Amino acid sequence: MSSEYREVFLQLLKELRLSKGLTQVQVAGRLKVPQSFVSKYEMGERRLDFVETVLFCEALGISI
Secondary structure (H helix, E strand, O other): OHHHHHHHHHHHHHHHHHHOOOOHHHHHHHHOOOHHHHHHHHHOOOOOOHHHHHHHHHHHOOOO
């Protein structure tokens, strides 16, 4: 069941990024990471820990 929640979370991150009109490159720039990191987050190839989630939300201009 946890994989279902993870998929929902990852989809939410992507939808939030898109709703803000941001590209993966722009978010990566704000996070000071390569674009591939953002792609891997969204695809579930890389797991976000809590601190990374907070930083990702800040990069999108939203609260956690």
